[in-house]
Amino acid sequence: ACSRKNARKAALHPLWQSPLTIPGGTRQSPINIQWRDSVYDPFLKPLKISYDPTTCLHIWNNGYSFLVEFDDSADRSTIVGGPLENQYRLKQFHFHWGAINDWGSEHTVDSKFYPAELHLVHWNAVEYPSFEEAVMEGNGLAVIGVFLKLGARHEGLQTLVDALPAVRHKDAVIEFDDFDPSCLIPSCPDYWTYAGSLTTPPLTESVTWIIKKKPIEVDENQLEAFRTLLFTSDGEEERRMVDNFRPLQPLMNRTVRSSFR
Ligand SMILES: NCCOCCOCCNC(=O)c1ccc(S(N)(=O)=O)cc1
Numbered sequence: 001a002c003s004r005k006n007a008r009k010a011a012l013h014p015l016w017q018s019p020l021t022i023p024g025g026t027r028q029s030p031i032n033i034q035w036r037d038s039v040y041d042p043f044l045k046p047l048k049i050s051y052d053p054t055t056c057l058h059i060w061n062n063g064y065s066f067l068v069e070f071d072d073s074a075d076r077s078t079i080v081g082g083p084l085e086n087q088y089r090l091k092q093f094h095f096h097w098g099a100i101n102d103w104g105s106e107h108t109v110d111s112k113f114y115p116a117e118l119h120l121v122h123w124n125a126v127e128y129p130s131f132e133e134a135v136m137e138g139n140g141l142a143v144i145g146v147f148l149k150l151g152a153r154h155e156g157l158q159t160l161v162d163a164l165p166a167v168r169h170k171d172a173v174i175e176f177d178d179f180d181p182s183c184l185i186p187s188c189p190d191y192w193t194y195a196g197s198l199t200t201p202p203l204t205e206s207v208t209w210i211i212k213k214k215p216i217e218v219d220e221n222q223l224e225a226f227r228t229l230l231f232t233s234d235g236e237e238e239r240r241m242v243d244n245f246r247p248l249q250p251l252m253n254r255t256v257r258s259s260f261r
C-alpha cells in the first residue's frame, strides 16, 4: 500500500502539473487494463512488424525521456495489420520508468505497475503527409507498448544503455545507427488494443494503442542506467530523470479488446 501511495505521489510529480486530463478529453492515456474486462476480438489480425535497422538515426534526450529516432521519409520501417486499417511508419521509440522498481510503467495490468514501459511510435503515412499532421487525427498514430520487468539482462537493450552517458543532459544527441527495435518486442503475438492519446503534451487523442501482453526482461543495472539520465540541461541544477510517467486516466466509454482468448 505504501508503494501505491508513493506511486500516486510520484505520478503527481512536478512533470505532470498539467491537468490530469485535457478538458473534454474522452479517450486519454494511459489506462489500467483490467484483464477480465477486455473483450476477445476474433477479427483482430496479427501485427506485422517490418523494421529496417539502417533507418535508425540518433538518440536524444528531449527532457521527458530518451528517444531513438528513425528516418520516416519512406515506408522502410513499418507496421501493418493488428487493429490498424493502414500501414504506419516508425518515427521514434522511447521509455517511461520509475525511481524504483515498484512503479514506472504508464499502463497497468490489473492495477499492477511494471518498472518501465517502451513506446514505439508510428504514424499513418497513407492518409497524412507528415507526423505533425497525423498527431492531430483520430487515426493518425499507432503506439506499441511493451512492459519491462526485472529479470535477465537484455542484450539488445544493452547497446542502447551503453549510449546513455552521451545523452545524460536534456537536448544532448548522438548518432546511433544500425539498430533493429524488433529485438525489444516479445515474440508472443498477444496484445490488447484501445483508442487513446499521447501521454505527454499535446496529449492529442490520436493514438491506437497496441499493448503487448508479455513483458521483456531487463536487469537491475539496465534500469539503473535509465535513472542516471537528467531532466535538466548541462549547467542547470541536476534533476534525475525518473518517474516520467503520466497518472492513470479514466476509461470512460471505452472497451479494451484482446487479440487472444
Ligand atoms: N509541441 C507542440 C506541437 O506539437 C506537434 C506534435 O508534437 C508531438 C510531440 N509529442 C510526441 O511526438 C509524442 C509521441 C508519443 C508519445 S507517447 N508517450 O504517448 O507514446 C507522447 C508524445
Ligand SMILES: [Zn+2]
Residues within 6 Å of the ligand: 094, 095, 096, 119, 199
Ligand atoms: Zn511514451
